[in-house]
Amino acid sequence: MSLSTEIPTVAPPPPTEVDVAGRSPGQLARARLRRDRVAMVSGGALVFFLLVAILAPLIELAYGVGPYEQFQDKLNRYGMPLGYAGGISGDHWFGLEPNSGRDIFIRLVYGIRTSLFIAITAALLTSLIGITLGVLAGYLGGWVDAVIGWITDFALALPFLIFALAVMPTVELRFYGPRDEVPTWFRVVVLIAIFAAFGWTGMARLVRGQVISLREREFVEAARASGAGLGHMLFRQLLPNLWAPILVSFSLAVPAYVTGEAALSFLNIGIRDPTPDFGVMIFRSIDYLQGDPAYVFFPGVTIFALVLAFNLFGDALRDALDPKSSR
Secondary structure: OOOOOOOOOOOOOOOOHHHHOOOOHHHHHHHHHHHOHHHHHHHHHHHHHHHHHHOHHHHHHHHOOOOOOEOHHHEOOOOOEOOOOOOOOOOOOOOEOOOOOEEHHHHHHHHHHHHHHHHHHHHHHHHHHHHHHHHHHHHHOHHHHHHHHHHHHHHHHOOHHHHHHHHHHHHHHHHOOOOOOOOHHHHHHHHHHHHHHHHHHHHHHHHHHHHHHHOOOHHHHHHHHOOOOHHHHHHHHHHHHOHHHHHHHHHHHHHHHHHHHHHHHHOOOOOOOOOOOHHHHHHHHHHHOOOOHHHHHHHHHHHHHHHHHHHHHHHHHHHHHOOOOOO
């Protein structure tokens, strides 16, 4: 007689509400970002830079040195910082600027504040303009689309650098005399206006293309058939479905404005000395590449890290918001 044993099968537990609950696109994007190490590292770096910019006055208070304070007693007779690597010490973490004797670290802290304020403000303004024109052109079509398209082509045809070189001094002379000191806030406003005059075109074309692909969808047709007005169609039906490409475009526009602002300041048509700024510091450091390489090293590495963090996070955000992504 043979004995046979049967292993009882255990039925799987019934699915719980958590197992079968669907996740929204935002929840899926956050889950993908949390799994992406590059996104987490770059996002942490961005949070760090934003906190430095916001807390710059508190950092100055704790550091004990102001961005305009000069230490001429720590320079030699040639105006070069005394000590190792441009005057690096416990009192001056990144050393001192040649000739002026100002602390490089605290000026970098305020330089981050200046660059991020200009870049984020310009990105918000250009996004607002681009979204508005793109939605109107894509949804209304016809002559509205044609006029906005002509304006977009005209803005794209203008050479940005030549336009900036011509506009900045012209606007300054319009409001201030040739011997007057132009305040920093005025230069900041003009820089943001210049960026806004050119930067909205990419967002407008992106949004227009997305709206054209959405305006014939069933939910838009249903809302139109129910008698929804133009405002409801634009802001309640179309815009909620465009937030993903808008966020990605915004995250990639900010580093472009950071480098653009630094380039204009480097060419002496943006922020000027003594206001702390990356472009100003790099421009002043060119004459000291051999004698004091630390002066160009710290501003260069800081702006490189800032722009790299924005670009990496923008790429990770684009992958996380892509429904076809396998990440």
